[in-house]
Amino acid sequence: MLSINLPSNADSLVSKALSTLHHRGPDDSGIWSDLSTGVVLGHTRLSILDLTSAGHQPMESLSGRYIIVFNGEIYNHLNLRSQLSQASINSGLTWVGTSDTETLLTCLDIWGIEKTLKKITGMFAMAIWDNKKRKLILSRDRFGEKPLYYGYSSGLFVFSSELKAIKAMPNFHGEINRDALSNYLRYLYVPTPQCIFNGLSKLEAGTWVEISLDQVENRQLPDPKVYWSALEQAIIGENSPIEFSSDEEAINKLDYLLSSSIKGQMLSDVPLGAFLSGGVDSSTIVALMQSQSKFPVQTFSIGFDEKGFNEAQYAKSVAKHLGTNHTELYVQSQDAIDVIPSLSEIYDEPFADASQIPTYLVSKLAKSSVTVALSGDGGDELFGGYNRYFFANGPWKKIEYIPLVLRKYLARAIVSVSPSKWDSLYRIIQSILPAYYNRNQVGSKIHKVASIVGCSNEEELYHRLTQLCNPSDFVLGLNNEPLLNTSWSKISHPISQMMVADATNYLVDDILVKVDRAAMSVSLETRVPLLDHRIYEFASQLPYNYKFRNGTGKWILKELLYRYVPKTLIDRPKMGFGIPIDEWLRGPLREWGSDLLNPARLKNEGYLNHIAINKKWDKHMSGSENHGLFLWGVLMFESWLEENKF
Numbered sequence: 001m002l003s004i005n006l007p008s009n010a011d012s013l014v015s016k017a018l019s020t021l022h023h024r025g026p027d028d029s030g031i032w033s034d035l036s037t038g039v040v041l042g043h044t045r046l047s048i049l050d051l052t053s054a055g056h057q058p059m060e061s062l063s064g065r066y067i068i069v070f071n072g073e074i075y076n077h078l079n080l081r082s083q084l085s086q087a088s089i090n091s092g093l094t095w096v097g098t099s100d101t102e103t104l105l106t107c108l109d110i111w112g113i114e115k116t117l118k119k120i121t122g123m124f125a126m127a128i129w130d131n132k133k134r135k136l137i138l139s140r141d142r143f144g145e146k147p148l149y150y151g152y153s154s155g156l157f158v159f160s161s162e163l164k165a166i167k168a169m170p171n172f173h174g175e176i177n178r179d180a181l182s183n184y185l186r187y188l189y190v191p192t193p194q195c196i197f198n199g200l201s202k203l204e205a206g207t208w209v210e211i212s213l214d215q216v217e218n219r220q221l222p223d224p225k226v227y228w229s230a231l232e233q234a235i236i237g238e239n240s241p242i243e244f245s246s247d248e249e250a251i252n253k254l255d256y257l258l259s260s261s262i263k264g265q266m267l268s269d270v271p272l273g274a275f276l277s278g279g280v281d282s283s284t285i286v287a288l289m290q291s292q293s294k295f296p297v298q299t300f301s302i303g304f305d306e307k308g309f310n311e312a313q314y315a316k317s318v319a320k321h322l323g324t325n326h327t328e329l330y331v332q333s334q335d336a337i338d339v340i341p342s343l344s345e346i347y348d349e350p351f352a353d354a355s356q357i358p359t360y361l362v363s364k365l366a367k368s369s370v371t372v373a374l375s376g377d378g379g380d381e382l383f384g385g386y387n388r389y390f391f392a393n394g395p396w397k398k399i400e401y402i403p404l405v406l407r408k409y410l411a412r413a414i415v416s417v418s419p420s421k422w423d424s425l426y427r428i429i430q431s432i433l434p435a436y437y438n439r440n441q442v443g444s445k446i447h448k449v450a451s452i453v454g455c456s457n458e459e460e461l462y463h464r465l466t467q468l469c470n471p472s473d474f475v476l477g478l479n480n481e482p483l484l485n486t487s488w489s490k491i492s493h494p495i496s497q498m499m500v501a502d503a504t505n506y507l508v509d510d511i512l513v514k515v516d517r518a519a520m521s522v523s524l525e526t527r528v529p530l531l532d533h534r535i536y537e538f539a540s541q542l543p544y545n546y547k548f549r550n551g552t553g554k555w556i557l558k559e560l561l562y563r564y565v566p567k568t569l570i571d572r573p574k575m576g577f578g579i580p581i582d583e584w585l586r587g588p589l590r591e592w593g594s595d596l597l598n599p600a601r602l603k604n605e606g607y608l609n610h611i612a613i614n615k616k617w618d619k620h621m622s623g624s625e626n627h628g629l630f631l632w633g634v635l636m637f638e639s640w641l642e643e644n645k646f
Contacts, residue, residue: 002039002136002156002216011033011040013040015042017160020167021162021164023520023523024046025045027051028045030043032069032129041068041127045057048073048270048372049073049077049267052097055099059099059105061106062106066109066131067131068108070124073267074103074120074122074124075261078267080119093106113208117208121264121534122141125139125140125161126139133210138159139209140206140207141205143503143528143531146161146516147516148202148203149162149200149201150200150201150203151201154171157211163196163200163349174197174644176196177198178475181196181350181637185474186471187506190351204224205230205504206226206227206229206230209223210222228533230504237540240541241541242542253538254556255560258284262285263292265527265529266292270372271298271369271370273366274286275373275526277314277315280376280561280570281377281379281385282376284376286299288529298325299319299324299327301315302330302331303329336357337584337588340357340592343357343636344642344643350637351636353514354629354632356514359514359515360522363515364522372525372526372527373525376528376530377511378530378531381499381507382499383542383555383557384499386502388465392461392494392495393495393548396458396461410453414446414450414453415447419443420443422446423442426443451464458497458498462486462501466501468630468633474608474634475608476607476608477606486501493544515528581632585632586620594617596635597631605641608637613634
């Protein structure tokens with residue numbers, strides 16, 4: 001916390017707040033304060049590098065200028081130590097311990113904040129007090145792997161890895177940000193820099209911000225400064241693509257970059273393993289890990305009995321081929337359902353990616369054997385794996401040739417027929433169609449297609465494909481309805497635009513949030529080798545045909561994987577890491593959902609349109625329409641709200 005008039009019991013207040021973050025740092029904790037200046041820093045530690053007291057935080061730099069609290073890992077810190085020793089050869093630089101925190105502080109002493117941020121490779125959220133400038137510095141890694149909330153609350157400037165600690169401060173009053181709620185219902189996550197509470201924000205990835213005591217006194221919030229931008233790197237990459245003499249040269253380059261990233265991320269003083277789903281991304285990470293390890297890598301996967309939601313058998317085959325020490329756990333529906341009451345506490349803000357449940361379960365499984373797990377996230381965003389890219393590059397190109405006026409007329413005609421009537425019409429002709437065309441919820445899918453047909457351009461198409469609903473139909477008292485900031489006009493290729501939008505929004509605020517909160521709730525650190533910024537910069541410079549070729553995406557990543565794993569073990573339709581939420585809401589979760597969506601309850605809360613919500617619920621329960629994802633989003637908000645009443 002930071003204030004010009006800190007209360008005399010500030011240390012005890014921070015200590016209480018730290019107790020809410022014990023899961024993120026169960027091994028150690030500490031507080032540094034200067035009440036005369038008005039600053040208190042607190043830290044909880046999950047010990048990964050240098051398990052001794054030499055890694056204790058808050059930590060002070062050798063010069064005494066900087067004090068830091070730091071969550072994350074700096075993977076190139078040994079290389080940085082070598083550079084620092086050479087730069088300080090005449091000053092007799094000595095090291096107290098082997099932690100990357102000490103390395104960071106020495107970087108700050110010698111290079112300052114901006115140069116340090118540009119030199120480090122890692123994942124982090126950090127708060128640094130500069131004794132000389134009397135300023136607080138907050139910073140977040142390039143992709144936002146580690147969270148950082150900040151803002152004003154109860155007369156104090158506060159910051160934390162999770163909202164739990166801020167909510168623990170005295171006199172916290174959590175007023176819901178309805179614009180953030182709107183975007184939450186639209187995307188099933190709250191996009192950065194928004195926060196579900198008014199007055200607080202999430203620091204954007206790849207930025208840092210300085211706050212002075214004068215600014216705190218005047219309740220000012222300076223704009224963050226950018227030290228690395230995925231968008232800017234994508235623009236650079238588009239303007240200066242790499243030319244390869246052969247496909248093999250391109251694959252070799254990716255092999256080198258990813259192997260180097262994995263080597264750095266396997267640095268640990270505690271047991272380390274990896275998640276393995278059997279898909280392209282996780283299999284590639286594990287294959288390259290095993291190629292660099294003298295011992296079998298520990299791998300983990302979760303299996304479900306429900307058909308269409310189980311990849312465990314594929315993961316087992318890949319693990320057997322690579323020779324990993326594989327652990328799999330088949331869970332029953334009830335095991336997954338039992339996690340639901342804990343989700344609102346785990347995720348802090350409303351969050352409704354249903355794969356949060358299996359992610360938590362596989363994290364819990366991994367924690368029983370290791371403290372660090374590598375993940376394959378990022379492959380779809382960097383190398384082109386989502387179906388929307390193929391739709392935009394295929395069917396959409398044909399649809400675009402139809403005049404917009406005609407397309408909009410066609411869309412209105414389609415939606416004039418209810419989904420249930422479309423289902424009835426389909427059942428009439430279903431008997432004469434090949435078995436391949438057997439489909440459920442046809443009416444809902446036809447309406448989705450209609451919303452796409454009426455799009456004016458690729459930007460509108462992207463928003464239609466990625467948003468779940470029109471929030472103004474469901475959220476009461478909206479001021480405006482801000483869409484994601486996609487900076488659409490800055491990149492010429494529409495597929496590249498979509499990939500950058502996903503990398504700067506969906507990846508940061510859905511995928512990485514899901515993994516970080518689930519894993520850290522059981523004190524497991526996760527690392528994402530594909531998000532080494534050098535790999536992203538390389539991917540941005542790849543010519544289009546190295547990502548999309550022969551009707552498939554992630555071409556170069558797959559070709560790299562095939563060097564280690566037979567194609568027959570990998571080549572199959574893409575499967576998400578999900579759960580059968582649609583069926584569960586009509587079955588074992590029906591009573592739970594009905595209680596949370598009680599019309600009187602919703603009306604009394606005053607956030608959601610109870611009539612529109614319950615109409616969706618009734619249609620889903622009857623089976624006439626499928627609104628499982630939307631209803632899961634509403635239920636996760638209601639469950640969160642029940643835990644966050646002030």
